[in-house]
Amino acid sequence: MMSDASRSTAQLSPAQLLAALDDDQRAVAEHLSGPLCVLAGAGTGKTRAITYRIAHGVATGAFAPTSVLAVTFTSRAAAELRTRLRDLGVQGIQARTFHAAALRQLSYFWPQVVGGGLPRIAEHKAPLVAEASGRLGLGADRLAIRDLAAEIEWAKVSLVTPDDYVRAAAAAGRPGAAGHDLTTVARLLAVYEDAKTERGVIDFEDVLLLTVGVLAEREDIARTIRNQYRQFVVDEYQDVSPLQQRLLDLWLGDRHDLCVVGDVSQTIYSFTGASPRHLVDFPKKHPGAQVVRLVRDYRSTPQVVSLANDVLARAGRSRSDAAVTLVAQRPSGPAASFDAYDDDEEEARGVATTISALVARGVAPSEIAILYRTNAQGEAFEQALSTAGIGYLVRGGERxxxxxxxxxxxxxxxxxxxxxxxxxxxxxxxxxxxxxxxxxxxxxxxxxxxxxxxxxxxxxxxxxxxxxxxxxxxxxxxxxxxxxxxxxQHAPTLEGVTLASLHAAKGLEWDAVFLAGVCEGLLPISFAETPEAVEEERRLLYVGVTRAREHLALSYARSRTPGGRASRKPSRFLDGIWPSSDGGTGVPERARRRARAQANTDALTHGDADPEVFAALSAWRADLARATSKPPYTILHDTTLVAIATAKPKTLRQLALLRGIGAAKIEAHGGAVLAIVAGERPAEALDGGA
Known part of the structure; x- marks a missing residue:
């Protein structure tokens, strides 16, 4: 019999890998040669599809592990990809961000191309931007420096030089930065580059630019890299910038062994230079490319999925043909709630009260998030959660x-x-x-x-x-x-309610999500003036909605401060979705919350789940929680019990396919759970919980 260590790292056979996927994911995994475009909606298992595709390619001999370069946009996503591949028994795959991959190549070839070591990378732009701003007599206000730094980044990732900036920025509809006109910003760009040169440093965008320069000018080095990497996978392809696309083109050369994965409906970083155009135009650039749509949403309940689809459907003609309509795969859950409060403080208190109730019912604090459009909105929720005695974590705080x-x-x-x-x-x-x-x-x-x-x-x-x-x-x-x-910077999960901006929440998910401040002026934000900018705000709301697995609450405050003028209205993106035009329902707030709590309970204990199995699982969990002095949700979440009572798995393999059941949970509780589902008394009902 294999040990745990050997079993967990043994490479699965091609048939075993494909059997773990749905039909669309399997189409991705089986396509091992030539261009492949995966249009993957939120929660449809895109990471699973591409990791199994890589593992399948290795298992069949189509891919040599060291010849695969998988590119992501965050270190966290790259680490997650490597972890999943290791769990499938696949070693040697390079999974990196664009910057990390470029830096590795640039550091290796720099002595050969230039001589000596690579210049130091400036950790922050702010001091250099402040110096350049001072030289031009523009002042050095902290917020202005931040805005100017962001504009410099946009120019560089868009392959815009100081000489071309005025024309390119005008064509892109950019108004300048920090109150300065385009000509002034162009001058700042040039002086910023001079300041870097004088200090002998480069910035993060230079890592990509210099790598592009080396590969474009040195065919021998480009050939070396192309011989090393034969297969490329790019995740979140809708967020690729012109600079990143240029680097990818140089890695590829005249080949087409490229798999890209993206969702045009989650394009929320165009202000940084990201463009979904590369994803949309992929079949044109790579003739014969296979296009696979992943539409089965395994993350969210039908109620959440329906709301997400409704938000996008109201985009009308602005909606891209490449957008997918999600199809929910999970059992029915509670309806989304819509709450209007008198002011921001009342909204924060109301959300904290609802969160207290969820935690009391077994939802782990780490599975709850409050999301908002601007970071400034977070302070009221921090205060309300502290007053309620609920721990919280601010995403973007201390690492x-x-x-x-x-x-x-x-x-x-x-x-x-x-x-x-x-x-x-x-x-x-x-x-x-x-x-x-x-x-x-x-x-x-x-x-x-x-x-x-x-x-x-x-x-x-x-x-x-x-x-x-x-x-x-x-x-x-x-x-x-x-x-x-x-x-x-791949941190483990911490216990506590997550507070985050909608931008920071992309790529994450929780059992319960509270979308706060969904009103005109905040969503869309007041400075979103063009049709394109407004539609990006719609996509931002879509991203927020699709972070929720089961519980979803949308709210806003009619006034910013207590006693202020009640001038706010629900977001235009919720027209026809919000229960009434003024945000009210005609039912007193306390009665609405009681009814919502009962509806949540009904959906939790009924729906498609077997009530007897759910009751037996709940009783077993309660006994185990008392015996081990642990909160019930640390054993198994309510949502996991519902999934088990719905699917009624017969084997550990079937159990492992359900959300919330990782290897550690199966090791501790798998036997007991399967016994309960089979209608038997678990032999170790109180074992394995310590």
Whole structure:
């Protein structure tokens, strides 16, 4: 019998890989030669499709692992891709961001092309922009510097030089930046480049520009890279900029072995130079390209999917032909809620109250998010959650691996890995080490810094459990995983409600999502004046809606401050969706919430789920929670119980296909769950929960 470690890393056969996919995903995985365009809607399993495609290519011998370069837009996404491939037993695939891939190549070839080491990369643009601004007598206000830096980035990723800026910016409808006209910004661009040269530094965009220059001018180097990489995969292709596309073209040469994946309905970064044009025009640029649409939404309930489709449908003629209409695959859930409040403070308190109720019913705080258009909106929700005693995390705040307690924990674990007892399990070794740093089995009653420190350490403990269950890793391998994650900023999940802007939420998902401030002036934002800018705001709302798996609440405040003029109206994107023109329903707010809570309960316990199986699972979970002194949701979420009671799996393989059941959960509870579904009493009803 194989050990856990060998079983978790054994490469699956081609037939096993294909059997785990739906028909459309299988079409992606089976297309191993030539150009492939995947139009993948939100929640349709695009990452699964491309990882299984790579694994299938390796398993059949069509791909050599070291010849594949998978390109993503964030370090987190690249790390997730590598992790999934390792879990499928595939090693050696290069999964990197555009910048990381370019930097690796540029660093390697720079001594050959120029000589010496690569110039230092400036960590931040602000000091250089401030210097350039000062030289021109433009002042150095912090917000102005930020806006000018963003405009510099747009120009560079759009392949616009200072000499061409005025013409190109005017054609793109850009008004300049920080109150300065196009001519002034063009001058700033030139002086900024001079300042960099004088300091002997380059910026992040230069990494791509210099790599493009080397590959365009040195055919021998371009040939070396093309011989190395024979297959390319690009995720989030709708966000590609002209500069990134130019680099991709040089990597490819005259070949067409390229798979791109994207969703035009999630194009929300055009202000940074991203363009869906490359995705839409892919079949024209690559004749004979196969186009596969992924439309089956496995993430969200039919209620959430229907709302998302409605938001896009109201775009009318502005909607792209490449957009997909989602088809929900999950059981029915609660209806989306729509709430209008008197002011911002009342909205924040109302959302916090609803979140308290969800947590009491078993939804983990880490599976809840409050999303808003501007970061300034977050402060009211931070205050309301603190008052309600609910922990929260602000996405975009201090990075996980930059926290002092995390750095200290990694150092301690690194030291312990040199003298660990070989008979001790890795998760227990991690617990023993971190107990000396303040970790305990139960969270502290205190909040603030004490609770935050514990949550950081507890996230490391849970990551150890997960890695051990998936790969049977020892302590040394776990430390290596932590160091790799630190380098990639691939943080583990932390307990607490997530607060994030809609832009920052892209690529993430939660059981419950609260979309706040969905009113005119905020969504669309007041400075979205052109039809194109307004439609991008619509897509931003679509992204927010599709982050929700089950619970979705939309709200806005009629006035910004208590007692202020009630002038706000629901977003135009919700015309025909919002219950009434003034945001009200004619039902008192308290009664609406009671009715909504009951509807949520009804949808949770009925729908397509077998009520007897759901009741038996709930009773087992409650007993296990009491026996192990754990909150019920840490064992299995309510939504997972519903999925089990609906699908009624008969094997561990079928169970593993359900959302919320990872390797660690199967290891701990798989046998008991299958016994309950089969109508038997689990032999180890209270085992495996510690």
């Amino acid at each position: 996980f691996f930059a926290r002092r307690e995390v750095r200290e924990a990694i150092a301690l674990l690194r030291g312990a890995s040199r003298a660990v007892d070989p008979d001790q399990s890795m998760p227990q070794a991690v617990r023993d080490v971190l107990t000396g740093s303040g970790w305990e089995t139960q969270p502290p009653a205190a909040r603030g810094a004490v609770r935050e420190r514990w949550e950081s350490l507890d996230a490391i403990v849970k990551l150890a459990d997960d890695l051990s269950a998936r790969r049977g890793a020892d302590l040394g391998a776990f430390v290596t995983e932590l160091l790799e994650r630190a380098a990639e």
